[in-house]
Amino acid sequence: MVRDSRWVDPAPLEVSRPRLPWWTMLPGWVKLVLSPVAAVVLLGWVGYQLGRVMYRYPLMLCLLAAGWWSYSGLGPWWFGTLLAGLLAVVWVWWWRHPSSCERFALRWARTETRRFFVYAYDWRTVMRLSDLAKDKRGREYRPKLGRVRAEGWRDLVRVQMVKGQAPEQWELHASGLAHSFNAQSCRVRVVKPRRLELDFIHSDPLSCSIPVPALAEDAAGVDLRRVVIGRTETGKPLRLRLLGTHVLTVGVSGAGKGSLLWAVACALAPAIKAGQVKVFGIDPKGGMELGQAPEVFEQVVYDNGSRAVTLLEWLAQEVKRRAESYRGRRRAWTPESGDPFLLLVVDELADVIAYQTDRNLRDRATRAVQAITSQGRAPGVCVLGLLQDPRKEIIAFRHLFSTRIAMRLDEPAQVDMVLGDGVRQRGAAAHEISEHTPGVAWVKEDGKREPVRARVFHVTDDHLGQLVAYLTGRVAIPPVSAEVVAFPDRVDERSGGAA
Numbered sequence: 001m002v003r004d005s006r007w008v009d010p011a012p013l014e015v016s017r018p019r020l021p022w023w024t025m026l027p028g029w030v031k032l033v034l035s036p037v038a039a040v041v042l043l044g045w046v047g048y049q050l051g052r053v054m055y056r057y058p059l060m061l062c063l064l065a066a067g068w069w070s071y072s073g074l075g076p077w078w079f080g081t082l083l084a085g086l087l088a089v090v091w092v093w094w095w096r097h098p099s100s101c102e103r104f105a106l107r108w109a110r111t112e113t114r115r116f117f118v119y120a121y122d123w124r125t126v127m128r129l130s131d132l133a134k135d136k137r138g139r140e141y142r143p144k145l146g147r148v149r150a151e152g153w154r155d156l157v158r159v160q161m162v163k164g165q166a167p168e169q170w171e172l173h174a175s176g177l178a179h180s181f182n183a184q185s186c187r188v189r190v191v192k193p194r195r196l197e198l199d200f201i202h203s204d205p206l207s208c209s210i211p212v213p214a215l216a217e218d219a220a221g222v223d224l225r226r227v228v229i230g231r232t233e234t235g236k237p238l239r240l241r242l243l244g245t246h247v248l249t250v251g252v253s254g255a256g257k258g259s260l261l262w263a264v265a266c267a268l269a270p271a272i273k274a275g276q277v278k279v280f281g282i283d284p285k286g287g288m289e290l291g292q293a294p295e296v297f298e299q300v301v302y303d304n305g306s307r308a309v310t311l312l313e314w315l316a317q318e319v320k321r322r323a324e325s326y327r328g329r330r331r332a333w334t335p336e337s338g339d340p341f342l343l344l345v346v347d348e349l350a351d352v353i354a355y356q357t358d359r360n361l362r363d364r365a366t367r368a369v370q371a372i373t374s375q376g377r378a379p380g381v382c383v384l385g386l387l388q389d390p391r392k393e394i395i396a397f398r399h400l401f402s403t404r405i406a407m408r409l410d411e412p413a414q415v416d417m418v419l420g421d422g423v424r425q426r427g428a429a430a431h432e433i434s435e436h437t438p439g440v441a442w443v444k445e446d447g448k449r450e451p452v453r454a455r456v457f458h459v460t461d462d463h464l465g466q467l468v469a470y471l472t473g474r475v476a477i478p479p480v481s482a483e484v485v486a487f488p489d490r491v492d493e494r495s496g497g498a499a
């Protein structure tokens with residue numbers, strides 16, 4: 001027997017009604033009149049797509065056409081012979097002249113294959129799964145894949161963002177994008193409104209140390225706006241500005257801060273010798289660093305006590321004196337002013353302005369450094385401060401250093417403190433610099449959006465010997481090489497001794 005026989009309304013039919021394109025509703029004669037226009041538009045679209053493919057993959061298309069022609073026209077033997085001949089030519093070219101082979105053949109081939117098999121192949125899936133594509137009213141808005149350039153160690157991929165997107169969204173997804181496209185890391189750079197360039201990094205071009213070049217002879221070649229102290233990851237010289245700026249370098253112990261300061265000294269050597277640049281130094285570590293070549297300095301102090309503070313206060317006075325003497329005559333220091341350019345190097349700045357236990361000395365040192373950094377740019381005085389700990393309690397006036405260099409650091413928060421907010425998200429991961437690559441650093445100048453990754457020259461004791469010889473005119477004494485004596489064999493403790 002049926003117990004509950006009440007009538008229940010059937011569920012409404014839950015299927016979406018098919019939507020026909022608008023033009024199917026047009027009357028037949030209108031379709032007839034418009035059909036030539038539609039055919040022209042269709043042909044134009046097909047031509048545009050074909051042109052795009054030919055523009056993106058010229059090498060691949062030429063090779064495919066030549067392969068098809070030789071295989072079908074000449075037969076498999078000829079095809080195999082021509083292919084082997086082509087490979088042999090490329091190999092010999094690469095062997096005899098690798099740079100031109102790389103530039104004109106390998107880079108093209110690599111770019112087209114990586115574009116096709118890596119980026120174009122997976123683009124749609126990766127955009128959807130990373131939430132960078134949007135679905136609105138049944139229409140998908142997907143970022144467009146633009147130009148790809150494979151340089152071997154990195155792929156540069158241009159992207160056109162969808163409307164309403166911000167580069168910050170891409171920065172948040174950078175790590176996921178790197179994994180999706182099998183890269184070690186991904187950096188996001190803004191090229192122009194709506195256009196981004198993604199750097200997919202595959203290997204580190206700065207993994208080998210870079211020797212310091214021979215000392216220049218001519219002081220006229222020293223440009224204080226572009227002092228070359230290393231090489232960037234793109235192979236260009238790393239140019240550090242000293243005139244009109246102050247430089248703060250932060251890195252853990254062993255990050256290579258010493259190399260950086262000696263690379264600056266080597267680059268300035270002709271100007272130091274000619275008296276156009278005078279370098280002052282404070283090394284609170286008892287001279288372990290600056291004491292290696294004291295001849296570079298006009299005056300150098302090996303502690304953080306009253307002598308260091310007196311030097312700082314003298315420099316602060318000099319800044320004021322110059323500012324007064326230039327008043328009404330010139331806006332900023334130039335070599336024609338008659339004064340030398342002054343560079344103050346403070347190794348472990350924290351020891352001078354934070355760790356000094358005598359409060360009076362600490363306050364005087366802090367006031368003097370603040371005075372030099374806030375007023376010294378125009379009168380030709382520059383501070384190069386080296387530091388291990390960038391916290392606010394250690395240095396509250398980081399913003400007065402307009403060039404900041406982050407060498408290897410321990411934590412991401414330290415990178416933000418040194419380089420400023422948002423720079424780490426753009427790729428400047430100084431906390432990920434390997435301990436096996438001392439001297440690698442991220443350089444950020446105020447006014448330039450993009451940080452630069454570079455490695456400073458490796459300055460060895462030999463180079464320092466040459467630098468001292470160059471400045472003093474004395475013959476360089478090669479460092480004494482020690483003979484390593486093997487440990488004696490372990491003596492049995494029971495028989496009366498231990499090795």
Ligand SMILES: Nc1ncnc2c1ncn2[C@@H]1O[C@H](COP(=O)(O)OP(=O)(O)OP(=O)(O)O)[C@@H](O)[C@H]1O
Pocket residue numbers: 209210251252253254255256257258259260289437438439440455456457458459
């Ligand atoms: N640019 C470089 N290229 C290759 N090796 C380097 C470079 N700079 C430094 N090194 C090596 O790294 C080690 C540490 O360098 P350095 O003493 O300059 O570091 P640091 O940051 O000054 O350390 P600390 O703060 O303890 O003085 C040294 O053995 C040095 O030879």
